[in-house]
Amino acid sequence: MIRQFLTVAVAISSFTAYAQEMGPKISAKEPTVTITAKLDNAPNDTMVILMEPYTGEFDSTIIRNHQFTITRPMTKGGSVYILQIGAASEKSGTVLYLEPGKINITGKGPYFKDAKYTGDLWVKEWQEVAKLTSPEEGDGKRLVELEAMYRKAMEVGDEDKAEAYAKEGGEVEARMVKSYKNWIATHRNSGISGYLMTCYIKSPKERDSIYNTLGEHAKASRILMRYKYPGKVDPSPLTVHVGDGEAPGMPKQLKVGEVAPDFSLPDTNGKMVSLSDFKGKYVFIDFWASWCGPCKPQIPFLKAAYEKYKNKNFAMMAISLDSKREAWIKAIEKHELPWLNLSSLKGWGDTAATAYGISYVPSNVLIGPDGKIIAKDLYDEKIELKLAEQFNNPTALTK
Structure with missing residues (x-):
């Protein structure tokens, strides 16, 4: 997950043209965190950005004499941040958990590989967790x-x-x-x-x-x-989880309440199907792929919801991010997926996935009869609970 957070860093590259070597105005009484870094081969005169990936809030500075310091207010409690040197890439960024206090980073550079982190207790704890969750050992x-x-x-x-x-x-x-x-x-x-x-x-x-x-x-x-308190802490959160690390960059994220974009995709027989064909219905769209391991545990929950509501004003469709037809069809047959199955076989380049800002699988969207997005990323029993809520049947949970 720590490595996956870095995928969101490409989203900040468009900010650098506007960022200036200045930090936020900070009251003397506000809790702050200060990051001080000395990387022997860090590129001088290069922008450094510290970004909160859930909100897009960022601070910036410039590397001078292979060093930089960033201080930002920490009035809302500890969170995860991306620290990026120069152009966005995994090798030039790192992920940090920050709280009020200080963190010192030293290393040979030019970036954060093999750097040493010291400071308050949470710095030590984050290094323990970074090692515990590392995909490299x-x-x-x-x-x-x-x-x-x-x-x-x-x-x-x-x-x-x-x-x-x-x-x-x-x-x-x-x-x-x-x-x-x-x-x-x-x-x-x-x-x-x-x-x-x-x-x-x-x-x-x-x-x-x-x-x-x-x-x-x-x-x-x-x-x-x-x-x-979901939705109340950050008014406009960004999605940062990337299923298998293959998704491109950070697509624009659709929000609950927005009108769902129309699309047309072929089904397993090559017939073109559009979202607008289901106007006036509740539509549940599941984004998945045959190679997606985490998608499999969701299938029983999807089947339970489908069986319960298929004869009501409801449609379910699965859009696969496969690129090979044979793998797609085999997975449908193996798992006996009864709903409408669609795919352009363009992988992450699928037009619907792009339109909906899909950057990981499994992912899903529930659309109301008015064509607006009701909910996103419903998993496990929450799929059926949300449908039960919409169909005014709060006891509909099936286990």
């Missing part, structure tokens, strides 16, 4: 390898190997999640526990259970304030 590295092997096996139609890789991947992921839970259990008052909980614990019930065990300092973090 231990279980994290193995999971990345298994995901790549799984996709390759699916592309060539070797389902036996794909299933073996998926099984091992599930075991590795379970070990990783267990280690995250153990970290949370010994750091109940850390805002970083909120990061682990919201990013890596999938079950809403389990997240709520963990949340209730956390201390007041952790709950006051911006991360957990967003969790407890």
